[in-house]
Amino acid sequence: MNKPYVMGIDIGGINTEFGVVDVRGQIKYKGKFPTANYTTAESYVNTLAKALNNLVSDAGGKDLFVGIGVGAPNGNFYSGNMEFAPNITWARDGAVPLAKMISEATGLPCALTNDANAAAIGEMTYGAAKGMKNFIMITLGTGVGSGIVINGNLVYGSDGFAGELGHVIMRRNDGRPCGCGRQGCLEAYASATGVARTAREILSLNKDRESALRRIPIDSITSKDVFDAAVAGDKVAKEIFEFTGSILGEAFADFIAFSSPEAIILFGGLSKAGDLLKKPIEESMKKHTLKVFKERDEDKTKAKLLFSELKDAEAAILGASALAWELK
């Protein structure tokens, strides 16, 4: 009998969410609990394993499961470890062999990767990348993450950490400081926090320009505020999205020169901006992409720009679960 279920686990900084998923990408059972209330990985896995084993029983027992997939910050597919995850107390100071611990506590095989890679696999299994062999998933959230698929396989590289496209350098002179300690990274411009930084820059450098954003204390402006203002027609807010899209398009032109993907797929909070972001990205991709990667009339790139087709609330669990279908 083909086993009908996989378990997907998404470990976030605040909550751990998990669910039983079938081959069509339906979440049949799910649960969650806070990630942070644990000082050791052992105590965290204890709680997690109890919850998982209950769900497995509810679904009919572990014989019905192919395995467990985990999306975790700094998760390494090769080692199955979470390594030095800065925001999670019990995984901050070293390598936690999480896949092995979960597997031992549940009796099911377990694979683990980082959240952006899980999103890419989820999109390929259930979403906008179904049937694609070559695409790049870009997650636009607090940071910028990526999962790269080439020849139908996730790119893990020699050490399991490949695909850090949020940290290619977009501005080599006088670039914005990035959380990684370097300057000018894509993430410093094109994340939700990057959009807020752009807002602050434009507003303080152009004191004479009117904008609805001036009603908000400048240090409190969020990407959501910029979005709301742009939707209401605010010119400065629109310009902020144009700048963001333009930098993303420049970056995507370089990514295309690397792996010539069929599509670049956007996911995460900032991608909710829709056309406000899509139009300037497409314009910039067209302008910056090498001729051989454009359609013959040069009016657009061969690589399409798409949005994730997975529902927000489910995407992280689905992505993690998709990893488990490949377990033997």
Added chain:
Amino acid sequence: MNKPYVMGIDIGGINTEFGVVDVRGQIKYKGKFPTANYTTAESYVNTLAKALNNLVSDAGGKDLFVGIGVGAPNGNFYSGNMEFAPNITWARDGAVPLAKMISEATGLPCALTNDANAAAIGEMTYGAAKGMKNFIMITLGTGVGSGIVINGNLVYGSDGFAGELGHVIMRRNDGRPCGCGRQGCLEAYASATGVARTAREILSLNKDRESALRRIPIDSITSKDVFDAAVAGDKVAKEIFEFTGSILGEAFADFIAFSSPEAIILFGGLSKAGDLLKKPIEESMKKHTLKVFKERDEDKTKAKLLFSELKDAEAAILGASALAWELK
């Protein structure tokens, strides 16, 4: 019986060279003729096929051959075509189905790719990348080319044209014009012609600095002149290599963020500069690479910088021939 031979063909702008290669990478028989004396692809293939069939006979007949591999400018692995190759009369104006034509004229299966991809496969089969699953080959010649290997496979992308790393943008403001029509490409700085441009820039912007290079008319300076001057201790010439290496290191840091290769391997005329180039590249890679891709003490990158181990005169034929081992 396992077939002991493959045929490798390197189509250059000036000469076409070809040879019979065994499993250990020994060239057993070889030949060459001028590429350019033909107005049609048919007449070119006629001459080529006669020469190939003679060599096949000399080697004992076509039953001893797995097939033929071709490295060609603008060669596309998927289609087997040479497409709009600007420097070759008979392939300038469209797509020439070269793999199919060669196969029909010789009765042997034939695969084709571009020269940089062929170099990467050659290095993996016979050279410095033996046993590696993840590496990037960078060819530093008149231009900058690349062949990317991930999970043991050449990256061709959705259209067969992936791996144009000479055309990622290194200087987004006021970048040097590139032959591709855009500005600031890696190729405009790190090719042999890029090195000559750097020499002209530094010499004309610093009229007071002495240099052995001033004995040469400024528009005639070549990368070889810069190399010779640097070897003789000329400070300006050394600085030119330091600048070139520094830009290459910045680019490699971005490539590492993409595919986290085990090694980056340099090939082509400019790579003969050896330590003059290697030291500034390694220094720059160390400075610009994201922490996760460096050794724990951060004193070097995980990705090694290597030089091709194939002999110059043989590398192009070996690279092309290596493609043929994968033919069924």
